[in-house]
Amino acid sequence: MNAPAHLPAAAERRAVPPAMLQALQARFGEQRCSTALALRQQHGRDESPFDVDPPDCVVFAESTEEVAFVMAQAHAHGVPVIPYGAGSSLEGHLLAVQGGVSLDVSRMKSILHVHAEDLTVTVQAGVTRNQLNAEIRHQGLFFPIDPGADASLGGMAATRASGTNAVRYGTMRENVLGLTVVTPEGEVIRTGSRARKSSAGYDLTRLFVGSEGTLGVITEVSLRIFPLPEAVSAAICFFPSIDAAVQTTIQIIQLGVPIARCELLDAHSVRAVNLHDKLGLREAPMLLMEFHGSEAGVAEQAKTVQEIARDFGGEDFDWATTPEARTRLWTARHHAYLSALQTKPGCRCVTTDTCVPISRLAESINESVQEVEAAGLPYFIVGHVGDGNFHLGYLIDPEIPAERETAERLSAQMVQRALRLDGTCTGEHGIGLHKQGFLVEEAGEGAVDMMRRLKLALDPKNIMNPGKIFSL
Known part of the structure; x- marks a missing residue:
């Protein structure tokens, strides 16, 4: 199926070089760093109607440190990385339009801390909303953001998801308190805290919430949770x-x-x-x-x-x-x-x-x-x-x-x-991929150009999910 005319022109693919693949497989083994066609095709499709060639390999990370290793390798070799959670995207977010690595964080499924007295929880990015609610229900608590699919919470933060409960409880923007993020260079940073408000510096949490994997890889999320209603x-x-x-x-x-x-x-x-x-x-x-x-x-x-x-x-x-x-x-x-x-x-x-x-x-x-x-x-x-x-x-x-x-x-x-x-x-x-032209119509060229400058400041090699949100 041909792409509609308003999609950006395809950029040249940047394949994973043999030296990088060798380093990844030495760290993860061939089971967790796979070049199998079926697995690459699975990670090269989402729920959008677009057909794009699959990524060059799929890496399954199980910790923030492993994500940092992948990003350091990708930065050294100038290779694209596409974060992958539950695969439920509808607008082509997961497609490897420039090749590279699909970085699957779905095995990062630990619920790290539940602070019932503060109504907050911290989870790894691969935890799904159903998994979280099953874990905290016995404490009389729940997480209300419900986009329909049993999406990963890291993916929900990256796409600023909302869903059926948003009319009362808000969206991910209002309910994410802080993040652990791996930068394009492989550095681990933390944004925000469990405090309900802060005036400390730029609001980096809100910068990454909704960034669609173009600025860094979200590996941990701290969230507001709520008492189950009577x-x-x-x-x-x-x-x-x-x-x-x-x-x-x-x-x-x-x-x-x-x-x-x-x-x-x-x-x-x-x-x-x-x-x-x-x-x-x-x-x-x-x-x-x-x-x-x-x-x-x-x-x-x-x-x-x-x-x-x-x-x-x-x-x-x-x-x-x-x-x-x-x-x-x-x-x-x-x-x-x-x-x-x-x-x-x-x-x-x-x-x-x-x-x-x-x-x-x-x-x-x-x-x-x-x-x-x-x-x-x-x-x-x-x-x-x-x-x-x-x-x-x-x-x-x-x-x-x-x-x-x-x-x-x-x-x-x-x-x-x-x-x-x-x-x-x-x-x-x-x-x-799908709505890049519409973003320009909505926000204007000046605002989109500011987004480009932010992207290039944080990701000068353009390796984080390139080709999404806007073209460079």
Whole structure:
């Protein structure tokens, strides 16, 4: 499949030289420094629709010191390194566009410190959110950032992930307190602390959060964690149109209801999860909501939301108060992307997420739907609509270039609409390969040039995940 025209031109590949490969295999052995084609292909693909040649080798690191060794070798030989966590990227972050080493940190799975009394935890980068929550649940604690996939926490920090709970608990930007990072030269630095605030120097933690692996390799993360709420209740409600569901969401937020989750699934998404998870839900636009707090608080929130939904034609309110019932609903929501792919066997998905001020959300979604229906492409919509963020996936046949071109045109129109409405080209997927042109439109040439200068100051040899976010 050819890349869309707005992607940067491919740069010359920088292969791993024999001397570097020999040094890596001497340190890690051939099992943990592999040149096997199947493994390289696995690490040379993510969930984006782009096809790029795989990296030259894959190294499995198990400690910060091992990451530092790899980076020192890469710096000495001028070879690219692409950090790899769970492989769930959607925008081409993991692709070895200039060759080099895929540095897999998924074996760095130690939970290093749990400070329950301070509501903080420190973990290695390969720990996943589900692993962390299973570890701290018995202490009455949880980590709320939930992007859907069981992503690694290092990867979530690198992409500034958010997800279904962001409307109440914020994103990774608000919940990362400090990091251990290996620089492009192989130096280990630490940013931030477990203190809740600081005025000490530049905020390097926020610089690395969202840097998409282009400035250094995150190996440890210190995070805020939260007490498990006393009461949790989830509900689904169906609407006559997407607009009615979105207007309900806007009203909920503007009235200050402290809802924890508010997710939109359009009729296509509901149909897909019905087929995948055998749910039997009504195939209409649906809001999936969750309320956290005291028993009385949750009941009051739910009553208010139900009244608002009725005003916009919401009906068939169905409650899930047991953990099993809630898990079943949220598992189906998290399966929406894969479920949609299965409705068109052999397809690829061009997916775009934008985020706009909540008051402009209905306009953004409605116009995007009108455009894709006029174009005739199959599509699906899911959205963290409580914070103005939604995802539109275009299902295309990879053997039909015209479908890819149509999807890219619709994606560009959707992004440009979001920017016109004072929004952003990506609420949580990141820039990666796909949205570099959109970043310039959003931030301006001056701001992107400042990003380039920061990149070159920290990584003068351009070996950290080169070709992502912007071209040099």
